[in-house]
Amino acid sequence: MIPITVFFCGTLMPPVLGPLLNWGLTKAWKEAIVKTLPKTGLASLEETYQALARWLDSRIAPDQPLTLVGQSQGGLHAVRLALDRPNVERVITISTAHHGTVLANFIPPLWDMRPESAYMKAYLARLPEVAPRLDSIYLRHDLMIHPYHSAHVDDARNHLFASPEEYLVTGEHKIDTVRLDGNPNHISELYNGPLIEALRLISINDNYGHIAV
Numbered sequence: 001m002i003p004i005t006v007f008f009c010g011t012l013m014p015p016v017l018g019p020l021l022n023w024g025l026t027k028a029w030k031e032a033i034v035k036t037l038p039k040t041g042l043a044s045l046e047e048t049y050q051a052l053a054r055w056l057d058s059r060i061a062p063d064q065p066l067t068l069v070g071q072s073q074g075g076l077h078a079v080r081l082a083l084d085r086p087n088v089e090r091v092i093t094i095s096t097a098h099h100g101t102v103l104a105n106f107i108p109p110l111w112d113m114r115p116e117s118a119y120m121k122a123y124l125a126r127l128p129e130v131a132p133r134l135d136s137i138y139l140r141h142d143l144m145i146h147p148y149h150s151a152h153v154d155d156a157r158n159h160l161f162a163s164p165e166e167y168l169v170t171g172e173h174k175i176d177t178v179r180l181d182g183n184p185n186h187i188s189e190l191y192n193g194p195l196i197e198a199l200r201l202i203s204i205n206d207n208y209g210h211i212a213v
Contacts (some may be wrong), residue, residue, distance in 0.1 A: 003065035003089065010072025010095070011041035011144075012112065015179065041073045045112040045119050049077050056081060065089050069198055070095055072144060073113070074114055076123065079130050092135045094194040095142055098127060099150035115150070130154040135201055137180075137194045140166045150178065159197060 013036045038051040061065065066092040070078030075096025082088035100115030112119040131153055138151035140162035145151055152158050158177040160167065167179040180197060 001065060002065060005069060008074030008078055009036050010074050013040060014059055033125045035151055037074060042109040049080055052077050053081060054126040059060040070096060079127065082130050083126055090133050091130055092198050095139060095145060095151060097145045097150045098153050101145050101150060103144055103146055127153060128155065135159060137197050
């Protein structure tokens, strides 16, 4: 059975902007349809996760091999979806705050993403189960993830966009983190640099079909 790649957008990604900001994805996947999170992700993380789980289970057979790709909040849901679905062979997250982000303190609908929230504590308790199947792509400078290394996952494959000088001061995160050349700080690069890297990682697997949702 040909494996399928499923892509989940991040918070506040309206349908009209999804294809524009994710041009790297849609250029590579000609047949792709970019779909936002329910309520553009401005709901409790549990509510959004349950909606995505119902969608996935209604559309994808339980024996269908999958790679899940998630951007920002979409990455949190991709990890959870992989936990109890052995058909998910790989998870790739892009700019995902696996340890929460302090910026969520200022956005009430996203309080679940605060580092010390009950949701994030439960998420982190099971994150090691997915780590061997996980690639986390993140940036030294990020608009939404603070601190940036909250995207780092122990025992996963980590990919950091940073200049050589910045990479040298990332401390313990260098141990299992590959440096990606560049220091993207323009909005188009923030979206497309990591997306292109995600596509490169996916292309390593032969015979993959691609669906963006």
